[in-house]
Structure formats: C-alpha cells, structure tokens
Amino acid sequence: MTDSKPPLVQGQRVWCPRCKEYVKIVRVAGAAKIVDVDRRTVYNYIDKGKVQTFKIAGSTLRVCSHCLLRPQ
Ligand SMILES: [Zn+2]
Numbered sequence: 123m124t125d126s127k128p129p130l131v132q133g134q135r136v137w138c139p140r141c142k143e144y145v146k147i148v149r150v151a152g153a154a155k156i157v158d159v160d161r162r163t164v165y166n167y168i169d170k171g172k173v174q175t176f177k178i179a180g181s182t183l184r185v186c187s188h189c190l191l192r193p194q
Contacts, residue, residue, distance in 0.1 A: 147184040
C-alpha cells in the first residue's frame, strides 16, 4: 500500500441532546450536501433551533446530521 492520502475525516460521534443518541456531526457545508440545500438554508435551520450545533475547539461549527434528517 503506497497510498499516503489521509483518511477523510467526517466528524465524530457525539451526544445530541435533541436526538437523544450518539450522532455523527458534520460541517455546515457537509450538512448542506446531505439534505441538498445551500448553506444559508442550513444556517436558517440553526437559527430556528431545528438542528443541534456543536462548537469544537480549533474547528468550525458542526451540526448534527441526524437532526437534519429527522422530520421537523
Ligand atoms: Zn441531533
């Protein structure tokens, strides 16, 4: 194996108080791709409190991917 590409990090499993389970968190851009909307719409969900957000030290804002997929 000579492939030296680093593994694609897609977030970590963290506890989402909204989903009441351990979830995968994604960046806003990733979240937008998952639900096929633009980032502005994701921020709008965040604004309305529909999506749990996570602030990770030294990182950008992350959101719960399960919250995105749940019927609101
Ligand atoms: Zn959630």
